[in-house]
Amino acid sequence: MVIGMEETLIGQTMAERRLYLRENFQALCAPIVNEPRGNDIIVGAWMCTPVDPSCFAGVVFFNNVGVLQMCGHATIGVIATLAWQGGLPPGIHRLETPVGIIEVELHSDGKTVSFENVASERYRSAVRVEVPVSPSLENSFVTGDIAYGGNWFYLVDDHGLELELNNVSQLMATTLSIKAALIEQGITGENGDEIDHVELVGPSKKADAKNFVLCPGNAYDRSPCGTGTSAKVACLAAAGKLKAGETFRQESITGSCFEATYRINDSGAVIPKLTGSAEVIAETTLLFERK
Structure with missing residues (x-):
C-alpha cells in the first residue's frame, strides 16, 4: 500500500x-x-x-x-x-x-x-474455447462462462484437473493456454474488453468450491480472488444455483476462504458482498536510485 x-x-x-x-x-x-x-x-x-x-x-x-x-x-x-x-x-x-x-x-x-463489490454479471454462458496446445486437458477444448466481477473472467468447471498446490505447474500451463486461446479466438468481455483472468473451479473439502485463478502478469492468485468470487457468484445467480442472501464459500488454491452473498439492486444487478481477513506483516520504506 x-x-x-x-x-x-x-x-x-x-x-x-x-x-x-x-x-x-x-x-x-x-x-x-x-x-x-x-x-x-x-x-x-x-x-x-x-x-x-x-x-x-x-x-x-x-x-x-x-x-x-x-x-x-x-x-x-x-x-x-x-x-x-x-x-x-x-x-x-x-x-x-x-x-x-x-x-x-x-x-x-x-x-x-x-x-x-461493484455490480457483477454473467455476460455469456457455456462459451466453448478450443485449446489444442494443452496436454493437461482431457479434451482439446473447454467450456466456461464469461463474467464480470470488477475484472473480466473466463470461469471453467470442466477442466478435469486437481486444484492442489502440488499441481500448480500443470494448472499454470493450462490456464496460460486457455488465456492465449481466448486472445487468438477473439473471445472478449462486453464491448471488446480483454478477459485478463482465467478461473478454474472445482470441489472443496471445506467450502462450496475451490478455485485457481490466473491473474494479469501470468501469476496465480494466492487468495480466493475477490473479483473472481464475485464473478462466480454472478454466474451462480444467473444459473439459479444461489439465491439472494444465501452464503457461498470459496476456497483458494492455498486454503484461504472468502464468504460471499449477494443482493439484487434496484436496477436488477447482482451486488456481491464478500468477507475475508488480512494481517499487516511489514511496514517498509522502499528506496529507488535515480539513474
Whole structure:
C-alpha cells in the first residue's frame, strides 16, 4: 500500500486518476511489487484523496504489469492496514475505486473486512474455447462462462484437473493456454474488453468450491480472488444455483476462504458482498536510485 503520495494522482474521476497513474507512474509499479522488494503476485494499492466527499479515501490498484480496475483481496488488505495504522475505526465506510464507490465494513477485530463489490454479471454462458496446445486437458477444448466481477473472467468447471498446490505447474500451463486461446479466438468481455483472468473451479473439502485463478502478469492468485468470487457468484445467480442472501464459500488454491452473498439492486444487478481477513506483516520504506 503506497502512502504519503495521496496528492500525486490527478483527475476529476477515479477512472481518470487510474489513467494518470498508468501514464505517469507506470515505471514505478513493477519495481514496487516485484523482486527484490516483493514478488509478481503482489497487488499494490496507491492511496489518494477521494473525488466524492462521502468517501474516506480513494485507491487505484496495480500489479507487476500495470494498473487494475478493481481488486477484492487488496481492498480487504487496505482496510485492515488502515485499521492497524489507527486511521479507521470499526464500522461501515465508503471507499472510492476506478470502477465505483464500494461500501466496506471493518469488523471489531480490526482484521476481518466485509465489502459490497461493484455490480457483477454473467455476460455469456457455456462459451466453448478450443485449446489444442494443452496436454493437461482431457479434451482439446473447454467450456466456461464469461463474467464480470470488477475484472473480466473466463470461469471453467470442466477442466478435469486437481486444484492442489502440488499441481500448480500443470494448472499454470493450462490456464496460460486457455488465456492465449481466448486472445487468438477473439473471445472478449462486453464491448471488446480483454478477459485478463482465467478461473478454474472445482470441489472443496471445506467450502462450496475451490478455485485457481490466473491473474494479469501470468501469476496465480494466492487468495480466493475477490473479483473472481464475485464473478462466480454472478454466474451462480444467473444459473439459479444461489439465491439472494444465501452464503457461498470459496476456497483458494492455498486454503484461504472468502464468504460471499449477494443482493439484487434496484436496477436488477447482482451486488456481491464478500468477507475475508488480512494481517499487516511489514511496514517498509522502499528506496529507488535515480539513474
